[in-house]
Amino acid sequence: MSFAVLLAAWEWLIPLARIPEYILPVPSAFFERLWTDRVDIFRHTLVTANEIVLGFLMAAVISIPLGYVIVSVRLLEKAIYPVIVFFQLVPKIAIAPLFVVWFGFGLFPKVLLTFLLCFFPTLVASMTGFRALDERVLYLTRSMGASAWQTFRYVRVPAALTYIFSGLKVSAVFAATGAIVGEFVGANAGLGYLLLRGTSFLDMPLIFACLVALSIVGILFSYIVDGLEVLLMPWQRKG
Template sequence: MTDTAAVDPRQGELTLSERFRWLTSLRYVLISFVTLFVIWEVGVRLFDVPTYLLPPPSLVWSEFSERWAYVLQHTWVTTGEIVAGYLAAVVVSIPMAIMIAYSRFIEQAFYPLIVFLQIVPKIAIAPLFIIWFGFGFTPKLLLVFLLSFFPIVVAAIAGFKSIDDEVMELARSTGAKGWTTFRKIQLPHAMPSIFTGLKVAAALSATAAVVAEFVASDKGLGYLLLRYNGDLETPMVFATIVVLSIVGLIVYYAVELLEMLVIPWHVSRRASAMDAGGV
């Protein structure tokens, strides 16, 4: 059949060393960032750029090192919003995708509504959440949820619907049906697409949290960005952006690590591991 990995996920399973060999490729990421910071530092000093326009990395680090504890307090707030909203999106979107993929009635009734909600700009409905739920945690969670929900649903639906009819016929011929077919064939086949949606949503979740904090908040990294920007403390603006980016990267790579552990048999994971091992 055309997709043997979907039938037997154990085939082509990675060894433990292969699973973590991709970490060696991170040295290139570090080299890229070090090069960027060196060019940035030299360029700012060489052209005498005002620090309120573009501070050098050394000044950003100096300012951050003096106020890191204060920034960390707000980092936990934003991280909580990101994780809670993202997990809520995962819990709701995957069962919704299953229902839409296997029920034509639910697809016709609810999928257009989901698309409509995605098209509506989230920044436009954020003030409504403030009116309805106040200035607390709930409106931030809802905005992260909405921005993370759609990519997971769309990718999961595509995964569940893309299974080859020949594979299903083969499964039926062996007597497999119902829950067994779903667990052994349909779900493993859809997992690569689901993880694609999960990674896209992970990348968007940090943006959603900051947008929510921009609208109305007295804490969080979005609040700090507005405050430092208003005070023309550009070094701290850059420091806050870096911290926010690190939080987003942690969420993204946590999903990537989970993908590597859950579907090591998939061709994309094996290719990544082999590329990392061959460098």
């Protein structure tokens, strides 16, 4: 209802204020463009969605186990974590052109940039989650004869999942940003490329149609992460 009211006010106020279309189009104009160019927009959307998913999954697969290893081995935490923080302080958008020079205009530099933006939030959340477990619980599992794998599978991971999914939700937002920035720097396909093409011709309906498509991808991706959280953490389901 909030979005319906917002779009209705937008549709009514823009002509009333006599704002030209090349500055701010009405919703009916870019929704019509979204429909008429649906095949082309859908093709570019699939490219961007592929970059988002690959970069996000790569970050999750690497950062979650690495977070556990860093927390478990104190020497690694002192040796590796400061280096990770140092590289995190380097602006990813600033090094995006380097990826184009090193790896070209293909899929990999966009996936790599998405990975770098998603890696640190997931790593920090994982480390926080694996640290959050009360040490007395570990003493209890050892006294009951649980193996290291059983303790990890049934105690450590469930206790850390809440924190891990908090990091994954933040990373899901950054993933779309990484993919679009990578396409801005150098690409021949994707929503970022389509946005730049629309900007060069002042095609505002196309630009807003791409923004709608990107928003839909982000919403679907966010729901997928939420669904995985519900699936993997059934004890937190609300009745």
